[in-house]
Amino acid sequence: MPVTRFAPSPTGLLHLGHAYSAWKSREWSEGAGFLIRIEDLDRERSRRDFEAALLDDLNWLGIWPTQPPVRQSERTGLYEEALANLRSQGLLYPCFCSRKEIQEEARRIGSAPHGPDGLLYPGVCRTLDESQALAWIQEGRPHSWRLKSSEAGMRAGALAFTDLDAGNFTVNPTLFGDPILARRDAGFSYNLAVVVDDSDQGIELVTRGRDLLPSCHLHRLLQEILGIKPPLWRHHRLVVDEKGVRLAKHLDSLAIRALREQGWAPERVLAQAMASLEP
Numbered sequence: 001m002p003v004t005r006f007a008p009s010p011t012g013l014l015h016l017g018h019a020y021s022a023w024k025s026r027e028w029s030e031g032a033g034f035l036i037r038i039e040d041l042d043r044e045r046s047r048r049d050f051e052a053a054l055l056d057d058l059n060w061l062g063i064w065p066t067q068p069p070v071r072q073s074e075r076t077g078l079y080e081e082a083l084a085n086l087r088s089q090g091l092l093y094p095c096f097c098s099r100k101e102i103q104e105e106a107r108r109i110g111s112a113p114h115g116p117d118g119l120l121y122p123g124v125c126r127t128l129d130e131s132q133a134l135a136w137i138q139e140g141r142p143h144s145w146r147l148k149s150s151e152a153g154m155r156a157g158a159l160a161f162t163d164l165d166a167g168n169f170t171v172n173p174t175l176f177g178d179p180i181l182a183r184r185d186a187g188f189s190y191n192l193a194v195v196v197d198d199s200d201q202g203i204e205l206v207t208r209g210r211d212l213l214p215s216c217h218l219h220r221l222l223q224e225i226l227g228i229k230p231p232l233w234r235h236h237r238l239v240v241d242e243k244g245v246r247l248a249k250h251l252d253s254l255a256i257r258a259l260r261e262q263g264w265a266p267e268r269v270l271a272q273a274m275a276s277l278e279p
Contacts, residue, residue, distance in 0.1 A: 001032035002205035010051035025207035120177030210235035
């Protein structure tokens with residue numbers, strides 16, 4: 001049976017949707033190995049008290065890992081190696097644009113394309129002179145590293161991935177434009193870290209909400225150009241509120257911690273999560 005994982009971010013309290021995702025991930029591993037990874041790369045929002053709370057909630061639910069949890073913040077050497085690999089292949093370029101500058105450029109060109117995460121980067125720095133870019137880096141100018149998606153797609157060739165519920169998909173390497181993989185002032189991106197971590201930890205089945213299914217296009221591309229064997233994916237239905245809206249961490253009334261304080265039993269929490277799945 002496959003090794004699976006649950007990878008929460010310690011930026012708030014866990015809610016019913018997290019409980020369902022963790023439970024399904026452990027269930028689908030069928031004892032082969034269920035891991036917990038704390039995705040704490042968001043330096044500004046990640047908090048150790050949230051981490052302690054989420055681990056306590058999972059333990060209360062009876063969802064415990066087969067190995068001690070790990071933190072992404074303690075694994076940055078692996079991400080740096082992957083970034084160096086991509087840089088050596090000529091598949092990265094530095095970007096010095098601020099969010100405001102990107103938005104202004106998008107307004108200027110008038111019909112900026114959008115992807116699953118919103119506005120795609122308009123490519124301002126893609127053709128920046130290398131000597132100029134190097135000079136700005138040496139000056140200490142803030143910058144990020146973006147993936148040359150078109151070039152990476154040509155290098156990788158035709159790709160596909162499999163979701164055990166939704167079926168087979170052909171990869172669109174430019175679905176997210178040229179995504180940021182690392183920032184000088186904010187560390188590594190989720191998309192790079194999750195690909196490296198799943199490979200390093202031997203994850204064979206990635207279980208998560210179906211809102212994240214589009215990210216497989218980028219993850220499968222990164223896996224190919226990094227020489228990583230892809231896992232299988234299984235994107236489950238989302239847990240929603242009474243209005244059919246996807247749950248968010250700011251909905252404290254539906255946090256597992258709040259339900260515990262109201263006297264709910266673990267079995268009732270999991271039953272409510274399953275009863276609240278979208279169609």
